[in-house]
Amino acid sequence: MALAARPVVLELLAASINVARRAGGIIRDVLSSGELRTVDKVRRRLPSLPTVTAVTAVTTTTAAAAGKADRRAQHCIIESLRRRWPALAIIGEEGAIGGSEHDVVAEVLDAADQGVIDAILTERSGGCPSTLQKATLDQISVWVDPLDGTKEFTEGFPENVTVLIGIAINGTPEAGVIHQPFFKAANSVTGRTIWAAHGLGVHGTEVKWRNVARDGRIVATTRSHPSPAIERALAAAQPASIVRIGGAGNKIVHILDGDFDAYLFPSPGTSKWDTCAGEAILRAAGGHLTDQSGASYDYSAKAELANARGVVASLSDHAFYLSCTKPPAQL
Numbered sequence: 001m002a003l004a005a006r007p008v009v010l011e012l013l014a015a016s017i018n019v020a021r022r023a024g025g026i027i028r029d030v031l032s033s034g035e036l037r038t039v040d041k042v043r044r045r046l047p048s049l050p051t052v053t054a055v056t057a058v059t060t061t062t063a064a065a066a067g068k069a070d071r072r073a074q075h076c077i078i079e080s081l082r083r084r085w086p087a088l089a090i091i092g093e094e095g096a097i098g099g100s101e102h103d104v105v106a107e108v109l110d111a112a113d114q115g116v117i118d119a120i121l122t123e124r125s126g127g128c129p130s131t132l133q134k135a136t137l138d139q140i141s142v143w144v145d146p147l148d149g150t151k152e153f154t155e156g157f158p159e160n161v162t163v164l165i166g167i168a169i170n171g172t173p174e175a176g177v178i179h180q181p182f183f184k185a186a187n188s189v190t191g192r193t194i195w196a197a198h199g200l201g202v203h204g205t206e207v208k209w210r211n212v213a214r215d216g217r218i219v220a221t222t223r224s225h226p227s228p229a230i231e232r233a234l235a236a237a238q239p240a241s242i243v244r245i246g247g248a249g250n251k252i253v254h255i256l257d258g259d260f261d262a263y264l265f266p267s268p269g270t271s272k273w274d275t276c277a278g279e280a281i282l283r284a285a286g287g288h289l290t291d292q293s294g295a296s297y298d299y300s301a302k303a304e305l306a307n308a309r310g311v312v313a314s315l316s317d318h319a320f321y322l323s324c325t326k327p328p329a330q331l
């Protein structure tokens, strides 16, 4: 049953699910057609089995191929959304770039995606959450990271790559899409899309909470941007194990999947496009993504691009993880 007038933010969410999936296809195409080199076998820790490492041959690609995938994926997302909503504030990591008409999605509103959202609204007692119902286009800002986990894309860990589209209303992330172009589902379908909106829950994965008391803490952080402050925070968390993997979006997905408990990154380096989608989805699951003092970032269109005060993300125990990022007491 089509709703009388769908809230614009939910039309935008449905369109974002569609274009994120299409951007994922572009990234896969670039990797498969790019300059590939198979490097020696590498040993890597499996997030779900932190004490076991697997030795696998990995295929790398060039930074040029990553740049091409970044630009084409961003053009697909931003140009497709802008055709439907020319006045929408959209900020992409790759800045103002052109691209080929071939990558633009002519009809951004996929009926199936919109139908899923309509059905959720119809079943929800109380109908559409007022935050989503009331939002007008001028209050919305969209943050796009067309390819998060760039380094890992070039170094043979494409499973760390995500496409991120975050939707903020008056500066607060209220809806988001994380697409994993290289996710291998049980039915061998490639690609997975996780999305959420304020009050509508998380879709595309079943959120799992780990039993920390029984199984100990597992914390994750960057694989390619280490810093002494990060190492201090990891030590303070006294985890059963530490996972070092690429991608801000990827680490949020692993928290939702119950592979680890927190993403600790008490360092500058990430930007609003890295965290807007993940913050919206984590919040919809009852979790948090804040700066290392526990304050929320502002995602309005004119906000500073950098997350200058680090990133701490968790489904629960957020205050504990914040406490781990406190600088050592002045001696």
Ligand SMILES: Nc1ncnc2c1ncn2[C@@H]1O[C@H](COP(=O)(O)O)[C@@H](OP(=O)(O)O)[C@H]1O
Pocket (backbone or CB within 6 Å): 093, 145, 147, 148, 149, 150, 151, 221, 222, 223, 224, 225, 245, 246, 247, 248, 268, 269, 270, 271, 274
């Ligand atoms: N010190 C730094 N300098 C540049 N980019 C950084 C950074 N720290 C984190 N990032 C960016 O933040 C995202 C997550 O980082 P990581 O994978 O290390 O956890 C990546 O986004 P992109 O891959 O989209 O550039 C990465 O490039």
Ligand SMILES: [Mg+2]
Pocket (backbone or CB within 6 Å): 145, 147, 148, 149, 248, 273, 274
């Ligand atoms: Mg990124």
Ligand SMILES: [Mg+2]
Pocket (backbone or CB within 6 Å): 093, 145, 146, 147, 148, 149, 150
């Ligand atoms: Mg990126």
Ligand SMILES: [Mg+2]
Pocket (backbone or CB within 6 Å): 093, 150
């Ligand atoms: Mg980058």
